[in-house]
Amino acid sequence: MAGSxxxxxxxxxxxxxxxxxxxxxxxxxxxxxxxxxxxxEGEEEITLIATASGEPEEVLPVYQAAFDRLGADRVHALxxxxxxxxxxxxxxRLVQTxxxxxxxxxxxLRLTNVLGGSPMLGAxxxxxxxxxxxxxxxxxxxxxTATMIYDGAAADALHKGAVKMTAGLGLVDGLIIDSHFLxxxxxxxxxxxxxxxxxxxxxxxxxxxxxIVHANGTLEAVGPGHVIIIDSRGMASSxxxxxxxxxxxxxxxxxxxxxxxxxxxxxGARRYLVPDALRDYLADTP
Amino acid sequence: MAGSxxxxxxxxxxxxxxxxxxxxxxxxxxxxxxxxxxxxEGEEEITLIATASGEPEEVLPVYQAAFDRLGADRVHALxxxxxxxxxxxxxxRLVQTxxxxxxxxxxxLRLTNVLGGSPMLGAxxxxxxxxxxxxxxxxxxxxxTATMIYDGAAADALHKGAVKMTAGLGLVDGLIIDSHFLxxxxxxxxxxxxxxxxxxxxxxxxxxxxxIVHANGTLEAVGPGHVIIIDSRGMASSxxxxxxxxxxxxxxxxxxxxxxxxxxxxxGARRYLVPDALRDYLADTP
Numbered sequence: 001m002a003g004s005x006x007x008x009x010x011x012x013x014x015x016x017x018x019x020x021x022x023x024x025x026x027x028x029x030x031x032x033x034x035x036x037x038x039x040x041e042g043e044e045e046i047t048l049i050a051t052a053s054g055e056p057e058e059v060l061p062v063y064q065a066a067f068d069r070l071g072a073d074r075v076h077a078l079x080x081x082x083x084x085x086x087x088x089x090x091x092x093r094l095v096q097t098x099x100x101x102x103x104x105x106x107x108x109l110r111l112t113n114v115l116g117g118s119p120m121l122g123a124x125x126x127x128x129x130x131x132x133x134x135x136x137x138x139x140x141x142x143x144x145t146a147t148m149i150y151d152g153a154a155a156d157a158l159h160k161g162a163v164k165m166t167a168g169l170g171l172v173d174g175l176i177i178d179s180h181f182l183x184x185x186x187x188x189x190x191x192x193x194x195x196x197x198x199x200x201x202x203x204x205x206x207x208x209x210x211x212i213v214h215a216n217g218t219l220e221a222v223g224p225g226h227v228i229i230i231d232s233r234g235m236a237s238s239x240x241x242x243x244x245x246x247x248x249x250x251x252x253x254x255x256x257x258x259x260x261x262x263x264x265x266x267x268g269a270r271r272y273l274v275p276d277a278l279r280d281y282l283a284d285t286p
Numbered sequence: 287m288a289g290s291x292x293x294x295x296x297x298x299x300x301x302x303x304x305x306x307x308x309x310x311x312x313x314x315x316x317x318x319x320x321x322x323x324x325x326x327e328g329e330e331e332i333t334l335i336a337t338a339s340g341e342p343e344e345v346l347p348v349y350q351a352a353f354d355r356l357g358a359d360r361v362h363a364l365x366x367x368x369x370x371x372x373x374x375x376x377x378x379r380l381v382q383t384x385x386x387x388x389x390x391x392x393x394x395l396r397l398t399n400v401l402g403g404s405p406m407l408g409a410x411x412x413x414x415x416x417x418x419x420x421x422x423x424x425x426x427x428x429x430x431t432a433t434m435i436y437d438g439a440a441a442d443a444l445h446k447g448a449v450k451m452t453a454g455l456g457l458v459d460g461l462i463i464d465s466h467f468l469x470x471x472x473x474x475x476x477x478x479x480x481x482x483x484x485x486x487x488x489x490x491x492x493x494x495x496x497x498i499v500h501a502n503g504t505l506e507a508v509g510p511g512h513v514i515i516i517d518s519r520g521m522a523s524s525x526x527x528x529x530x531x532x533x534x535x536x537x538x539x540x541x542x543x544x545x546x547x548x549x550x551x552x553x554g555a556r557r558y559l560v561p562d563a564l565r566d567y568l569a570d571t572p
Contacts, residue, residue, distance in 0.1 A: 155469045158512055158544055183441045185471005188512075191544060226444055226474075226534060230542075237560065239546070248512060251544040252558040256516075258444055258477060258537040260525070272538040274523065 014040070014132045016172055016213040020205030020225055021105055021138030021179040025066045030261075031210045031223040035100065036070040038133040038212070043099025044073040051080045051114050052106030052139040059104045067102075086118035095123040100133045103140025105179075109150045111143045112168060121169060134171055138179045141205060146173045149189060157188035161245040165193065172213050174267055175201050182206045182226055187256075194232030195240040195251050201267055202230035209261075217267050218281045221259035229257040229265055229272075300326070300418045302458055302499040306491030306511055307391055307424030307465040311352045316547075317496045317509040321386065322356045324419040324498070329385025330359040337366045337400050338392030338425040345390045358386075372404035381409040386419045389426025391465075395436045397429045398454060407455060420457055424465045427491060432459045435475060443474035447531040451479065458499050460553055461487050468492045468512055473542075480518030481526040481537050487553055488516035495547075503553050504567045507545035515543040517556055 015038050023031040039046070046067050050056035060077040067075045076094040080086050095101060101124050103111065115121045128134050134144070142148050148168030156162040165176075176193050178186050181204030190202030203211055206225030213219060221227040236252040243249065257272050259265065264278035273281060301324050309317040325332070332353050336342035346363040353361045362380040366372050381387060387410050389397065401407045414420050420430070428434050434454030442448040451462075462479050464472050467490030476488030489497055492511025499505060507513040522538040529535065543558050545551065550564035559567060 154471055158468065182444065182471075182474055185440055185468075185473065187471065187473040187542075188468055188544075191542070224534070236558065248510070248546045249544065250546045250549055251542075252560075254542045256473075256477070256537075256540045256542050258474075258535065260534045260536045263536055272522065274538075 013215045014128045014130070014134065015215060016128070016144055017133060017135035017210050018141035018144055018177050018203070018205060018213070019135065019137035019210040020141070020181065020207040022207035023137060023210065023223065024208055025062050029066060029070065031208065032066050033070060034210070034212070034222050035102065035133060035135045036067060036072065039099035040131045043132065044071065045076065045098045046072045046074070046100040046102060047076045047078060047095050047098040048102050048104065049078050049080060050104045050106070052108060052111040052143070053104045054106055056104070063102065063104065080114060080120070083114055083118060086115050086120040092119050092123045095120060095127060098127065098132065100135065101127060103136030103143065105138030105140055108139035108143040108148055108168070109166070111139060112148070112166065115169065116167070125171065128171060141179050142177050143168045144171045145175050145177055146170045147176060147200065149176065149178060149193065152189055154184055154186045154188050157186075157192045158249045159246050160240060160243040160249055163189050163192045174199075175203050175213070178202070178204045180207055181228055187228070187230070190230040191251055191254060192249055194230055194235065194254055195238040195249050198232035198235045202232065204228035204230065214282060216281070218273070218278070219265040219267060220278060220282070221261055221263050223261055227259040229259065231255040231257070231270055233270060299501045300324075300414045300416070300420065301501060302414070302430055303419060303421035303496050304427035304430055304463050304489070304491060304499070305421065305423035305496040306427070306467065306493040308493035309423060309496065309509065310494055311348050315352055315356065317494065318352050319356060320496070320498070320508050321388070321419060321421045322353060322358065325385035326417045329418065330357065331362065331384045332358045332360070332386040332388060333362045333364060333381050333384040334388050334390065335364050335366060336390045336392070338394060338397040338429070339390050340392055342390070349388065349390065366400060366406070369400055369404060372401050372406040378405050378409045381406060381413060384413065384418065386421065387413060389422030389429065391424030391426055394425035394429040394434055394454070395452070397425060398434070398452065401455065402453070411457065414457060427465050428463050429454045430457045431461050431463055432456045433462060433486065435462065435464060435479065438475055440470055440472045440474050443478045444535045445532050446526060446529040446535055449475050449478045460485075461489050461499070464488070464490045466493055467514055473514070473516070476516040477537055477540060478535055480516055480521065480540055481524040481535050484518035484521045488518065490514035490516065500568060502567070504559070504564070505551040505553060506564060506568070507547055507549050509547055513545040515545065515551055517541040517543070519556060
């Protein structure tokens with residue numbers, strides 16, 4: 001477990017972990033181990049939120065077993081289906097005692113539709129501000145950001161309007177996250193997103209890869225898979241604003257990086273970090 | 287038909303057209319029309335080469351019908367299976383009288399294996415130098431370059447050695463072409479290729495898109511689909527040379543562009559060309 005205490009709120013905003021959607025849950029647990037060790041010292045309770053999933057009864061026991069194996073004190077498996085479940089005082093209290101909140105995969109629109117504006121999301125934000133780790137896989141990863149993708153086939157993307165977006169859970173700003181990224185060839189989705197607004201950095205997660213968003217804003221790649229960065233800030237031109245819906249989008253100049261475990265990225269400076277540089281960046285992180 | 291004559295060899299190297307692999311062959315024929323009109327004035331004979339295909343008897347009549355509809359004088363449908371067919375004097379003569387040579391899709395390794403070093407490939411090079419257009423779709427597009435990709439799943443790419451390459455037909459240098467690019471999410475293939483040697487420009491073709499490689503080296507996108515450019519020349523770092531086979535490849539800084547019909551690219555200057563700029567570039571082209 002990392003060294004910081006949740007008492008020291010100002011200095012200890014917790015990390016986020018966005019996972020690509022098919023991380024190992026039964027063998028080496030490389031990504032989930034990292035999630036667990038990011039929880040604050042002495043806060044080894046975990047809340048699993050399966051709201052995104054259509055089959056919570058299948059998904060929850062798998063994660064429960066994985067975190068039990070990693071040594072969690074208690075694992076609270078919450079199957080929150082309706083908005084009233086997200087206002088339920090007992091559920092909110094379980095979040096408040098957890099050092100790790102974990103969103104399963106499924107449909108990210110269900111996640112925002114049920115949790116948006118709820119007491120439970122409020123409690124999750126408070127836990128994050130107090131140093132807890134918030135993690136999600138697949139839909140649960142994509143929903144972490146202020147704006148999120150919720151639909152759009154990769155083969156159709158790069159046509160105006162093909163990628164559907166809405167407001168996400170808002171736990172981190174400045175990023176747009178996509179999952180199953182290399183396996184489903186979703187580069188075009190982040191290109192269309194980048195064309196519509198080059199401000200936000202595109203982060204594409206391979207299925208057995210994750211990105212840690214550290215408290216100081218540094219990204220760190222974890223796991224056997226790749227994290228692809230698509231940086232549109234230097235985009236020189238695009239026709240997207242002139243097009244009708246469905247017309248093909250042209251894009252001039254986006255920058256791409258492929259990160260493997262141990263490599264990182266400074267979002268503010270748009271700087272790629274090889275392992276030595278990443279270690280320097282993280283030396284000051286609680 | 288374009289204005290130049292094949293008599294004036296020095297000034298009239300012909301254009302190449304690389305097509306993404308599922309161009310429209312029965313309706314608007316946007317891409318094939320452009321191929322046909324690039325043949326030199328008065329040289330409306332076309333040779334179809336189905337060597338790459340496993341089902342030439344199904345493929346050849348479709349292209350024959352399309353080029354007949356476009357007004358071809360004669361369409362020679364060659365089903366060249368063996369190396370001796372590629373040395374056959376009658377086949378070579380048909381190429382020598384054609385203003386357009388067209389490679390169908392299939393397996394690019396069959397194309398290089400049968401045509402490599404053959405009198406027929408020699409005749410095709412001579413026709414290109416004399417101003418004829420050489421076009422190919424899918425495997426036929428990927429084989430046009432000096433080095434070509436012939437295998438490697440997109441989901442496995444970005445692991446050292448996953449993308450299989452060998453020498454192509456060598457009709458153009460400086461490019462590596464991939465087909466079915468957006469539909470099969472093949473970005474990772476051109477990223478791995480770029481990491482191994484950033485010299486060559488990656489050109490990814492959407493299925494109903496094509497790129498014309500004009501005689502002066504300018505690229506022009508054609509058709510309803512996208513042409514994706516992946517430019518690794520400015521790559522800042524990669525671990526590829528240090529890895530064992532199968533290990534994940536990291537890449538820092540590749541530049542990406544999405545071209546639509548009418549947009550172009552100056553390969554030498556690595557310059558994106560919006561339609562007005564492309565017209566200026568092509569004004570001097572025969």
